[in-house]
């Protein structure tokens with residue numbers, strides 16, 4: 001089984017090192033093609049206004065000076081001679097829950113994989129700012145990711161679908177199990193924006209990633225994480241709101 005590992009935190013992030021370790025437990029044909037720098041928040045963007053450079057770090061280990069989508073796309077077209085059987089994206093340092101998904105480079109890398117017809121799984125480790133009592137911030141992912149990936153390896157994936165996984169911010173032995181759940185929504189989302197002045201007196205704005213308030217709906221990823229479970233959410237690229245189609249068509253004479 002050939003596995004392509006990518007992420008949005010960049011090739012030097014600890015989460016991708018862990019994901020490579022986990023991939024090597026599954027296969028000896030593991031490739032990495034990831035952004036050279038942190039691309040958190042890049043969503044599904046492509047680099048169009050400047051060239052992207054591809055750099056070889058080691059045998060089967062490459063980075064691109066672009067977004068997670070660039071990395072998957074260039075990985076598939078210019079790094080691998082035959083397509084991978086599986087794309088693993090992550091492990092992101094931070095949650096990708098609810099309506100975080102469209103901002104997420106981690107999930108978008110897996111979307112790009114799904115568009116290419118490849119089984120793709122995004123993985124994110126929920127974190128708090130302070131270091132946890134159990135030390136390793138990725139401890140839950142380290143223990144639980146193999147348990148999540150194994151059943152997904154031969155599970156049927158519909159075309160243009162992917163799976164997004166979040167690990168709760170708990171010591172591995174405190175994790176309450178795995179739940180397949182739908183995407184939830186935050187009550188009030190959007191990062192805070194801090195306004196400041198740079199050393200030359202120019203105003204700047206900087207997005208923060210505060211904990212977002214929410215009352216999780218039943219059966220959602222947010223609820224699963226709040227209950228201490230690993231959340232497993234199948235996602236689709238079709239963003240059409242199907243039940244609005246007929247009503248809207250009527251307004252346009254359809």
Ligand code: MN
Pocket residue numbers: 008009039040041092093094105106
């Ligand atoms: Mn990230």
